[in-house]
Amino acid sequence: xxxxSQKPSRDICQRGTSxxxxxxxxxxxxxxxxxxxxxxxxxxxxxxxxxGSEATYESGxxxxxxxxxxxxxxxxxxxxSNMSPEDSSIYLCSVVTGTLYGYTFGSGxxxxxx
Amino acid sequence: GQxxxxxxxxxxxxxxxxxxxxxxxxxxxxxxxxxKQDPGEGPVLLIALYKAGELTSxxxxxxxxxxxxxxxxxxxxxxxxxxxxxYFCAGLVGNQFYFGTGTSLTVIP
Numbered sequence: 418x419x420x421x422s423q424k425p426s427r428d429i430c431q432r433g434t435s436x437x438x439x440x441x442x443x444x445x446x447x448x449x450x451x452x453x454x455x456x457x458x459x460x461x462x463x464x465x466x467x468x469g470s471e472a473t474y475e476s477g478x479x480x481x482x483x484x485x486x487x488x489x490x491x492x493x494x495x496x497x498s499n500m501s502p503e504d505s506s507i508y509l510c511s512v513v514t515g516t517l518y519g520y521t522f523g524s525g526x527x528x529x530x531x
Numbered sequence: 532g533q534x535x536x537x538x539x540x541x542x543x544x545x546x547x548x549x550x551x552x553x554x555x556x557x558x559x560x561x562x563x564x565x566x567k568q569d570p571g572e573g574p575v576l577l578i579a580l581y582k583a584g585e586l587t588s589x590x591x592x593x594x595x596x597x598x599x600x601x602x603x604x605x606x607x608x609x610x611x612x613x614x615x616x617x618y619f620c621a622g623l624v625g626n627q628f629y630f631g632t633g634t635s636l637t638v639i640p
Contacts, residue, residue, distance in 0.1 A: 418576070421573075423573075448626055450628075459619060459630045459631060459632050459633050460574070460619070460630040461630075462627065462628070465626070465627075507573075509573050509574075511628075513626070520564055520576055520579065520621075520623075520628070521576065522566075522573035522574045522575070522576075523573050524572050524573045525571075525572065525573040527571065
């Protein structure tokens with residue numbers, strides 16, 4: 418399976434600021450996704466990061482709040498904009514490589530907004 | 532989105548006991564996955580199931596893809612302390628995953 422490097426691993430941010438999270442994969446991957454995991458909760462899909470075009474957002478998530486870039490098949494960023502304490506969560510990138518066990522998550526970014 | 536109901540929500544068991552958890556949905560899925568998440572880490576894939584009725588093992592873990600394609604279960608045999616964590620099921624339809632609510636497992640030495 419693919420190896421994902423996600424950073425930062427954690428951050429504490431002031432409300433009103435923005436944080437960009439990076440996801441680097443060691444191989445070209447077909448699909449990349451960004452998830453949010455609020456404290457004690459399951460994973461919720463934010464968006465699908467599309468290479469060369471705008472991301473596809475799920476209901477309840479908008480581009481102005483969570484802009485996503487995917488300049489190539491191995492890299493993506495998620496920005497959490499104008500943060501509030503409600504944005505405190507773990508943010509995870511995930512990839513699908515198309516192989517038998519090709520559904521992999523990064524180790525996550527634990528964000529705390531104060 | 533799709534709703535995956537995972538049960539039990541939490542389990543406290545003695546080391547050496549077997550564990551069983553399941554995931555059910557009103558929707559049909561093409562693939563079922565089981566993940567384990569340790570504190571401060573991302574979920575790690577344990578087992579992937581690709582067709583109805585499939586039974587797959589990975590060491591002490593066994594998972595099955597339900598015949599109706601609406602459910603799956605995960606068994607852990609002879610639990611050990613490092614089995615502690617949160618277990619998530621995930622169903623895949625198209626290119627999108629939907630995650631269960633998680634089962635928190637505590638193993639008492």
